[in-house]
Amino acid sequence: MKANVGNPEFDERYVLDRREAVPALVGGHKEFLFIAGLAGTARDVTSLVNDGPSAYGLGGAMGAATMMGLGLALARPDRTVIAFCGDGELLMNVGSLATIGVRNPPNLRIVCVDNGHYGETGYQRSHTSLGVDLEKIAVGSGIRRTLTIGTAAELPKGSKLLRESEDAVFILMRVKPTDPPKFKRTLDPAVCRVRFKAALADAARAGG
Numbered sequence: 001m002k003a004n005v006g007n008p009e010f011d012e013r014y015v016l017d018r019r020e021a022v023p024a025l026v027g028g029h030k031e032f033l034f035i036a037g038l039a040g041t042a043r044d045v046t047s048l049v050n051d052g053p054s055a056y057g058l059g060g061a062m063g064a065a066t067m068m069g070l071g072l073a074l075a076r077p078d079r080t081v082i083a084f085c086g087d088g089e090l091l092m093n094v095g096s097l098a099t100i101g102v103r104n105p106p107n108l109r110i111v112c113v114d115n116g117h118y119g120e121t122g123y124q125r126s127h128t129s130l131g132v133d134l135e136k137i138a139v140g141s142g143i144r145r146t147l148t149i150g151t152a153a154e155l156p157k158g159s160k161l162l163r164e165s166e167d168a169v170f171i172l173m174r175v176k177p178t179d180p181p182k183f184k185r186t187l188d189p190a191v192c193r194v195r196f197k198a199a200l201a202d203a204a205r206a207g208g
Contacts, residue, residue: 077106
């Protein structure tokens with residue numbers, strides 16, 4: 001059956017439940033540092049780590065997650081960094097993929113949770129529901145290891161890629177346009193910054 005590209009609610013490409021798919025993709029989270037974008041992916045990640053210090057979730061900084069992830073990966077080459085973003089957020093700063101492709105930090109992973117909508121402003125359809133393919137943009141930007149995940153059967157391949165790639169990774173994960181976990185995260189940026197820096201310092205003292 002041909003995909004109904006104009007409406008993700010009836011598009012068979014968007015079948016995963018983000019509340020199940022994100023934990024399945026990441027698996028054991030303690031080996032990673034996380035930068036999470038706007039509220040949807042921030043709630044995905046902070047729910048996964050129980051609002052722990054290994055994750056820094058953004059608020060009101062649309063498009064910043066990928067470049068913050070790049071900076072952290074370059075500053076801490078001893079740690080694997082996963083930057084989570086939504087499709088709408090990445091479209092806001094799609095040029096960041098070109099910089100990531102050029103720098104190619106081997107410890108950086110970008111995971112785009114694509115639901116085909118701008119969830120924070122009323123679920124208006126985004127460009128990805130109208131034919132834009134962010135994985136193809138990542139490939140064109142020079143990112144060497146990319147993957148689109150559309151079914152549960154593809155999640156183990158993505159989980160392996162997060163852990164084993166020696167190049168920067170871009171994963172596009174298509175999910176249904178449904179709400180992220182109902183998790184109340186810490187919204188004070190100063191608190192998040194202080195505890196995240198403390199976690200980085202503790203890890204450095206422990207040797208990684």
